[in-house]
Amino acid sequence: MSDRNILTEFTYERPTVERGYAGQTLYVDVSDRRVAARPVTAMMKEKFVGGRGFDLWLLWNGVRDTTRWNDPENEIVISTGPCGGTTQYPGSGKSIAVTISPLTGIPIDSNVGGHFGPYLKFAGWDAIEVQGKAEKDVIIYIDGQAGRVTIEEAPADAPTDTHLLGPWLMARYAQSEEDRELTSIVSAGTGAEHALMGCLNFSLYDRRRRALRYKQAGRGGIGTVLRDKKVKAIVVRSPGVSGDANHPADLGRLQATGAEMHREVRTFDDKQNRMRRRGTPYLVQIMDDYDLLPVHNFKFGSHPDTPKINGDVWEARMTQGLPDGCWYGCTVSCAHAVDGFELKTGPYKGEKVIVDGPEYETVAGVGSNCGIFDPDAILEINFYCDTYGIDTISFGTAMAFAMECYEAGILDKDKTGGIDLSFGSAAGALEVLHQMSRGEGFGLIFGLGIRRMQDYFIEHFGADPGFVRDIGMQAKGLEYSEYLTKESLAQQGGYGLTNKGPQHDEAWLIFMDMVNNELPTFEDKAEALHYFPMWRTWFGLCGFCKLPWNDVVDPKNKLTPEPQKIMHHVENYRQIFMGVTGLEITYDDMITMSERVYNFQRVFNIRLGHGLRADDAVPYRSVGPVTVEEYESRAARYDSQLREWLGLDPTTMTVEEKMAAHRKYRQERYEKLIDAVYKRRGWTENGVPTLEKLRALGMDLPEVVAVVEKHL
Amino acid sequence: MIRINNRDEIDWEEGLTVAALLERLRYSYPHIIVTIDGQVVHTEEYESRLIPDGSNVRLIHLIAGG
Numbered sequence: 001m002s003d004r005n006i007l008t009e010f011t012y013e014r015p016t017v018e019r020g021y022a023g024q025t026l027y028v029d030v031s032d033r034r035v036a037a038r039p040v041t042a043m044m045k046e047k048f049v050g051g052r053g054f055d056l057w058l059l060w061n062g063v064r065d066t067t068r069w070n071d072p073e074n075e076i077v078i079s080t081g082p083c084g085g086t087t088q089y090p091g092s093g094k095s096i097a098v099t100i101s102p103l104t105g106i107p108i109d110s111n112v113g114g115h116f117g118p119y120l121k122f123a124g125w126d127a128i129e130v131q132g133k134a135e136k137d138v139i140i141y142i143d144g145q146a147g148r149v150t151i152e153e154a155p156a157d158a159p160t161d162t163h164l165l166g167p168w169l170m171a172r173y174a175q176s177e178e179d180r181e182l183t184s185i186v187s188a189g190t191g192a193e194h195a196l197m198g199c200l201n202f203s204l205y206d207r208r209r210r211a212l213r214y215k216q217a218g219r220g221g222i223g224t225v226l227r228d229k230k231v232k233a234i235v236v237r238s239p240g241v242s243g244d245a246n247h248p249a250d251l252g253r254l255q256a257t258g259a260e261m262h263r264e265v266r267t268f269d270d271k272q273n274r275m276r277r278r279g280t281p282y283l284v285q286i287m288d289d290y291d292l293l294p295v296h297n298f299k300f301g302s303h304p305d306t307p308k309i310n311g312d313v314w315e316a317r318m319t320q321g322l323p324d325g326c327w328y329g330c331t332v333s334c335a336h337a338v339d340g341f342e343l344k345t346g347p348y349k350g351e352k353v354i355v356d357g358p359e360y361e362t363v364a365g366v367g368s369n370c371g372i373f374d375p376d377a378i379l380e381i382n383f384y385c386d387t388y389g390i391d392t393i394s395f396g397t398a399m400a401f402a403m404e405c406y407e408a409g410i411l412d413k414d415k416t417g418g419i420d421l422s423f424g425s426a427a428g429a430l431e432v433l434h435q436m437s438r439g440e441g442f443g444l445i446f447g448l449g450i451r452r453m454q455d456y457f458i459e460h461f462g463a464d465p466g467f468v469r470d471i472g473m474q475a476k477g478l479e480y481s482e483y484l485t486k487e488s489l490a491q492q493g494g495y496g497l498t499n500k501g502p503q504h505d506e507a508w509l510i511f512m513d514m515v516n517n518e519l520p521t522f523e524d525k526a527e528a529l530h531y532f533p534m535w536r537t538w539f540g541l542c543g544f545c546k547l548p549w550n551d552v553v554d555p556k557n558k559l560t561p562e563p564q565k566i567m568h569h570v571e572n573y574r575q576i577f578m579g580v581t582g583l584e585i586t587y588d589d590m591i592t593m594s595e596r597v598y599n600f601q602r603v604f605n606i607r608l609g610h611g612l613r614a615d616d617a618v619p620y621r622s623v624g625p626v627t628v629e630e631y632e633s634r635a636a637r638y639d640s641q642l643r644e645w646l647g648l649d650p651t652t653m654t655v656e657e658k659m660a661a662h663r664k665y666r667q668e669r670y671e672k673l674i675d676a677v678y679k680r681r682g683w684t685e686n687g688v689p690t691l692e693k694l695r696a697l698g699m700d701l702p703e704v705v706a707v708v709e710k711h712l
Numbered sequence: 713m714i715r716i717n718n719r720d721e722i723d724w725e726e727g728l729t730v731a732a733l734l735e736r737l738r739y740s741y742p743h744i745i746v747t748i749d750g751q752v753v754h755t756e757e758y759e760s761r762l763i764p765d766g767s768n769v770r771l772i773h774l775i776a777g778g
Contacts, residue, residue: 272742286775289740511741511773517717518772532776550776558745558752563774 004172005153007138010035014124014147014239020082020246020580021045025058026125026149028140030229031072031132035149040126047698049541051081052109053597054127055098056604059107060703062131065607069102069221070228072133078186078234079127080117083580084543086329087243088251088258089572090265091545093118093327095202101220101500102196103394103449104477106605108220108500111540113326113335114202114213115184118543119144119238122245134230141173142236145182154232161189161437162201163353163387165233166212170205173235180205182241185212186234188223189389194439195447197394197479198223201386204335208322213337214356215326218391219503220478221449227389241328249582257575258329261548265331269552278315279324279334280360280547285310287364291634292484292510294369296423297400298473298621299630301484305373309363313375332548341379345427346434348387355383358392364482365396370403371423381429388437393503397479398450399429401472410463416442450474470620476501476610485622487637488514490525493673496618497529499601499611505546506533512564526676535565537594542577549573596697599682599689600704606688607707613687616674624666628655631662638662688712714767724765731758733769745772 015022027036040054048057055077062075076099086092095117101108120128123144130140137154159165165187174180185203192198200217217223244251269275273282284306287293291301307313318336326335338355358378366372366381385392399421405411406421413419419442421428435443445456450472457463473480478501485491491514494507509528512518519525539546549569557563570587578584585593605611625631631638632655639650642658646665650658678685682693688711694700714724716737730746730753746753747770753761763769 286741289738508776511775515717516770516772517719520718550774553743553774555743555755557774563745563772564776566774 003155006150007153008033008035008151010149012037012124012147012149014144016247017121017245018247019249019582021050022121022124022126024125025054025127025129026120026142028128028130028149028151029132030130030134030138030140030151030231033151035151047596048600049081049593049597050126051079051084051094051543052096052098052537052540054079055096055109056107056597056601058127058129059098059100060604062129063100065609067100067608069100069105069225073131074100074225075129075131076222076225076229077127077129078117078120080121081541081543082246083576085118085121085241085246086248086254086543086576086580087241088254088329089261089576090258090325090330090332090548091327092329092543092576094539094543094545095217096540097200097217097222099220099222099225100608101222101478102224103221103451104501104610106476106500106608106610107601108222108478109540109601110200110217110219110222111505112200112202112217113204113215113545115204115238115327116186116202116234116236118241118327119182119184119236122238122241123236128234130229130231130234132229137230137232139169139232140234142234144237144239158232160193160232161387162187162214162389163383166203166214169233169235170212173237179237181207182238184236184238186226187232187389188226189387190437191385191388191390191433191447192223193227194444195390195436196221196224196449196452197391197398197447198225198227198389199385199391200226201389204326209339209354211354213335213354214386215335216386216391218393220500221391223389246580248580250579253575253579257572257579261569261572262331264554265548265552268554269332272553273551274311274315275332275334275547275551277320278311278318279336279357281314281358281363282311283360284363284368285312287483290511290515294364294400294482294484296371297369297404297471298480298484299404299627300633303368303373306368308373309367309375309378314358314363317375317379330545332552334547338379341383343383344376344380345430346384347437353383355379356386358382361482362392362396365393366399366429367396369396369400369482370429372426372429373424374426377426377430381426381433384430384433384437388433390433390436393481394449394479395433396482397473398446398453399432401450401453402432402446404471405457405463405468408467410457410461410468415461449477450479451477467626470626473619473621474502475618476615478502480622483508483510485510486624489669489673490519490528492618492622492670493525493529493677495622496616496670497674497677498533499598499605502618506536508532518564522672522676525673526680529677530680531565531591534591534594534598535570537598538573538590541593541597542573544573592697596699599694599697599699602683602687602689603704603707606711611687612711613674613685616687618670620663620667623670624662625659628659631655631659684712686711714763714765714769716769717771718768724763728763729759730761730763733763734758734771737771739771739773741773741775743774745774746770
């Protein structure tokens with residue numbers, strides 16, 4: 001530790017966490033090396049709760065109307081929430097990271113497991129906001145045991161890629177096994193220095209493997225912002241973890257609620273999704289079976305080779321028998337890993353590494369969507385994305401777009417620098433990834449993300465604007481996550497009518513809509529596009545993971561009036577929140593808590609020059625068939641729809657006429673959906689929250705009203 | 713003919729069980745609420761429970777994604 005060059009030191013008296021709150025947030029400006037404590041006010045707790053709410057409020061106050069992602073005043077804010085750090089209930093250690101996104105220009109919120117958020121709180125801080133830009137690489141170290149925060153210059157020989165940086169930091173800051181268990185790191189990687197789709201890695205120390213593991217705050221380029229600020233890592237050392245570290249109002253309530261949920265997990269998981277054995281890749285085969293797995297840039301929903309990458313394959317590859325939770329006490333324990341994987345390419349070729357995951361989104365994104373059905377290739381891309389600090393979802397969806405452009409002749413080897421980007425070319429995808437790390441070649445163009453690639457291909461390669469806009473699966477500048485939406489209007493809205501861009505953690509309604517036919521009217525869809533995004537927002541305010549809500553469920557739920565809401569689990573969450581905070585809340589209160597933050601985020605988007613109806617547009621590939629190949633692959637379905645929906649006789653029409661009829665009908669239907677959803681959410685026809693709505697929510701803060709009034 | 717989820721109509725056949733219907737539709741998700749004319753069919757009955765011609769069958773998948 002003798003080579004630590006401490007630029008700033010700030011000491012503090014660590015407060016006791018009471019009822020889930022430390023009562024202060026940590027402000028770090030790496031430009032002028034300033035550290036400060038800021039109070040958590042009663043207003044913040046009432047209106048913003050914690051987690052994503054705190055993040056957005058702190059960011060709002062840190063930036064201007066004109067702030068761009070790479071301006072010094074942009075911030076990265078990380079918070080867990082009052083229930084974060086609970087050990088009695090599964091999935092209660094999540095953090096939410098927020099920044100103005102390089103991809104979208106509006107706030108991105110990305111949820112992540114790992115130990116950082118709870119450790120930060122136990123170290124005395126409900127949130128950390130990092131502002132400014134350092135001149136040289138720095139490390140922010142929060143020592144919750146000593147009550148000290150330091151900004152330190154990172155030595156020139158410090159690695160950047162996460163799988164090397166993590167152990168290097170552990171050797172520097174944690175001398176004992178106990179210290180390693182109490183230390184957590186946020187980092188990115190070399191790819192995040194050259195691409196706008198950089199992710200954050202949040203570490204957890206795996207006691208059984210005696211090694212660091214990582215979970216990713218993947219979406220929206222937060223890792224890019226971290227490296228733009230020249231922050232190498234944020235490290236926290238927690239004073240400890242215990243069952244009552246949040247000093248909950250009613251520990252017995254947490255224990256009783258948790259015990260019942262643990263019983264459900266133990267009893268039913270093996271018969272249902274097998275999360276404890278295979279994690280989220282259980283979905284791969286199911287999505288294929290229902291024609292919903294993205295294949296070849298979302299053209300198709302299934303592929304004969306899917307069994308090569310389905311849940312059975314990953315269950316066999318993942319090390320079994322380890323308690324792979326990303327926070328203590330999580331019996332769902334879906335954070336699996338493949339151990340001893342030998343890399344075959346790139347700078348770490350020949351090394352045997354732990355690959356965290358793969359998650360469903362990664363398998364579908366860099367796998368089926370790119371026509372790659374080789375598990376080893378998926379693991380290799382997964383590992384390098386993580387260590388380079390690249391979001392696997394944006395990488396997969398953007399690569400699928402580039403591959404379709406390659407097959408359509410928009411790209412060729414002259415333009416890619418000799419790289420074959422045909423569908424299925426794992427070698428090509430990996431080479432682009434390595435170029436992103438090195439900051440060279442086609443990797444630099446690719447790293448800009450789909451929206452900027454579209455502009456680049458039009459301007460420099462003469463691409464047909466209509467075609468690349470149709471097939472580029474981005475909205476608001478963010479790449480889609482990995483579900484096919486053509487036959488689910490509700491899910492088209494589930495992606496398009498989001499605050500941050502098309503990420504499924506707001507609403508995932510495909511089965512309710514397309515398969516179950518539970519949302520037959522526009523009003524039904526609008527109600528679902530109100531309730532479920534608000535319900536899911538609540539997880540991110542409090543520090544919860546969504547998975548224990550609905551990925552393992554007691555069959556008795558079948559007999560309830562609204563089985564999709566899984567109300568006995570909603571009741572569990574209500575009990576945990578009340579048990580931690582001592583605040584009694586109703587089910588309606590939970591939705592209102594979310595509505596406050598959700599509407600605030602919408603207004604934040606508007607403040608930054610977005611967030612209106614035009615920004616909720618979606619690419620036609622997400623709505624209907626773009627190409628003749630797509631139409632003909634599902635011709636029976638599409639022809640039948642022409643008869644049923646439009647009263648047309650497809651036998652008298654050309655394929656082009658049939659596609660045009662579909663496009664007109666489907667696009668008009670999406671606009672009607674927008675009307676219905678805006679009405680349900682209390683927004684104007686242009687997507688602006690009304691003053692009446694803001695007043696009803698208690699969110700008519702002067703600065704919020706000032707933004708909205710310009711658009712009413 | 714039987715009606716699925718108040719929308720799709722498919723051919724009925726003699727001896728059609730719930731399990732056979734799920735297989736025909738490739739409905740592989742393990743957590744589905746099955747009702748025949750409003751009556752819940754429990755999982756252990758899938759292999760034996762016959763679906764009468766003209767039934768209104770609901771197959772409600774309890775899945776809400778990532």
